[in-house]
Amino acid sequence: MPSLGADMTEGTLLEWLVGPGDPVHRGQIIAVIDTVKSAVDIEAFEDGEVERLLVEPGTTVSVGTALAVVRADRAAPTAPAGTPGAAREPAAAGSPTTHPAVSPVVRHLAHDLHVDLDHLTGTGPGGGLTRHDVETAAAATAVGHPAAESTPPRTPPTRLRPAASGGRVQASPLARVRAEQLGVPLATVPGTGPGAAVTVGDVESAVARAAPAPPPAVEKPPAALAGPRRPAPAARTAEVRTDARREAMQAATGALMARSKREIPHYYLERSIDLAGALAWLSRHNEGRASTDRVLPAAVLLTATARSLLTVPELNGFYGDDGFTARAEVDLGVAVSLRGGGLVVANLCGAQAMSVDELMSRLKDVAVRARAGRLTSSEMSVPTVTVTNLGDQGADLVQGVIYPPQVALVGFGRVQERPWAVDGMLTVRPVVVATLAGDHRVTDGHRGSRFLTALDAALQTPEEL
Amino acid sequence: MNPTSARETVVRLIGEIAPEADLTSVPGDADLRDAVDLDSLDFLTLVERLAETTGVDVPENDYDQVRSLDGLVQYLVQHAGSG
Numbered sequence: 117m118p119s120l121g122a123d124m125t126e127g128t129l130l131e132w133l134v135g136p137g138d139p140v141h142r143g144q145i146i147a148v149i150d151t152v153k154s155a156v157d158i159e160a161f162e163d164g165e166v167e168r169l170l171v172e173p174g175t176t177v178s179v180g181t182a183l184a185v186v187r188a189d190r191a192a193p194t195a196p197a198g199t200p201g202a203a204r205e206p207a208a209a210g211s212p213t214t215h216p217a218v219s220p221v222v223r224h225l226a227h228d229l230h231v232d233l234d235h236l237t238g239t240g241p242g243g244g245l246t247r248h249d250v251e252t253a254a255a256a257t258a259v260g261h262p263a264a265e266s267t268p269p270r271t272p273p274t275r276l277r278p279a280a281s282g283g284r285v286q287a288s289p290l291a292r293v294r295a296e297q298l299g300v301p302l303a304t305v306p307g308t309g310p311g312a313a314v315t316v317g318d319v320e321s322a323v324a325r326a327a328p329a330p331p332p333a334v335e336k337p338p339a340a341l342a343g344p345r346r347p348a349p350a351a352r353t354a355e356v357r358t359d360a361r362r363e364a365m366q367a368a369t370g371a372l373m374a375r376s377k378r379e380i381p382h383y384y385l386e387r388s389i390d391l392a393g394a395l396a397w398l399s400r401h402n403e404g405r406a407s408t409d410r411v412l413p414a415a416v417l418l419t420a421t422a423r424s425l426l427t428v429p430e431l432n433g434f435y436g437d438d439g440f441t442a443r444a445e446v447d448l449g450v451a452v453s454l455r456g457g458g459l460v461v462a463n464l465c466g467a468q469a470m471s472v473d474e475l476m477s478r479l480k481d482v483a484v485r486a487r488a489g490r491l492t493s494s495e496m497s498v499p500t501v502t503v504t505n506l507g508d509q510g511a512d513l514v515q516g517v518i519y520p521p522q523v524a525l526v527g528f529g530r531v532q533e534r535p536w537a538v539d540g541m542l543t544v545r546p547v548v549v550a551t552l553a554g555d556h557r558v559t560d561g562h563r564g565s566r567f568l569t570a571l572d573a574a575l576q577t578p579e580e581l
Numbered sequence: 582m583n584p585t586s587a588r589e590t591v592v593r594l595i596g597e598i599a600p601e602a603d604l605t606s607v608p609g610d611a612d613l614r615d616a617v618d619l620d621s622l623d624f625l626t627l628v629e630r631l632a633e634t635t636g637v638d639v640p641e642n643d644y645d646q647v648r649s650l651d652g653l654v655q656y657l658v659q660h661a662g663s664g
Contacts, residue, residue, distance in 0.1 A: 399641060399642075402641050403640075403641070406632065406638055407625065407628045407629045407632050407638050407639070408629050408632075410625065410641065412621050412622065412625060413621070414621060414622075453620075455599065455601065455618070456601065479622075480622065480625075483622055507620045507621055508614070508620070508621050509614050509615060509618075509620065
């Protein structure tokens, strides 16, 4: 069980997307786990073949528990018939399909939304199916559009277990909780988990199916980018679920911040930075570009932050039992606020090597998925440093609380027009107040100031970012 | 584009980005960033989706003209074709 965020102590395995005998490659999504923050796709750490699954779906285990045994193996990938993985995912075993590329994530989504992949037209590279295709099909199905056919939930896998004694319905603990929250009798929910056990997804789909059909107001399926926030057919379910999750999220954030304030002797620095040059550069950079290729000021601030951290490496790393360990890569945690409250920190790994354009495109991507509660495990792993950016409508500055085991938090307030003295003359400039919350066990105000000075300098020469 | 269909388009797109917002209670001249809590990424998404839907890709220099519902409608009426 990987640690997906500094405040995570345990996670619940929701579903395996592979089974014993399945080949896996590094970065492939192999399982879905549930944390208090969201359902997260777990990526394989290395290439190989799944030897054994050690944790049953529905089981909650602490961080660090082994989930499966993967044998590093360069032999040709095989997926023997009859394994649970092959039974659940026939397409993965090489059965005839019209789509050259269907990622596990897409297949998983299709399963959740009861969309039959064989009836879809792919719009991805090489005609491959994308998440968007599946969502579009699901939306079309929900309003009675004939473009796609829904299918009943997949038949239970072959590895059936006898039903538990005493008439108790087989269900994951999480599914029980969710069913209770949503007022669904478990016995009425068809299970698709191992041994036909009821999973969280099953409960939610059951409620979604029972919910009244939405008015047929959708002329055109919404495009991908607004996906997470569009009113989905299951919006009612999602709201109930979201409220419970938000509360849990706030509690988890609160617990971590309390620990931070108990353990970390914070010091705080701030510096007002003139952004006239950076914003003028950005304006030229964006001029003539389609809106989809434009870069936001936030991406410039984040890029400059990642580069400047290289000058004061003691701010980038982890504080553990053996004291501080610096990290060469800047895994930049970006706090993404969620509509309706709550905060998710998405990890932009290796941000120090990204250009402004690269960072912008990563930022857009993770913000959308963070808000949809669909981040991958590497994006939810613990960053080496975190940035909180209040945005252009926020407060003037933020004095942040460090996320343990990190040792620094960088904050940006809103950009505002301020009187500014230049060469003995008073003028007006767009100014942002950058702040640093540092850990006194590792650095002091003097070292911290060096970072803010480097950040200021980087923002005066944006063309070098 | 006529004002009625422009308004319909604008309201629908904002609704997709901020589904919880009640646009009927938002004054036509209110800055949407405050009124429905659109951050800079949300606003960029709105501009992108306007371009996708209407073919009108608002350049950054014109952002100040499209910060409100009325501003967006007027901009579309002026810039979108007769379709």
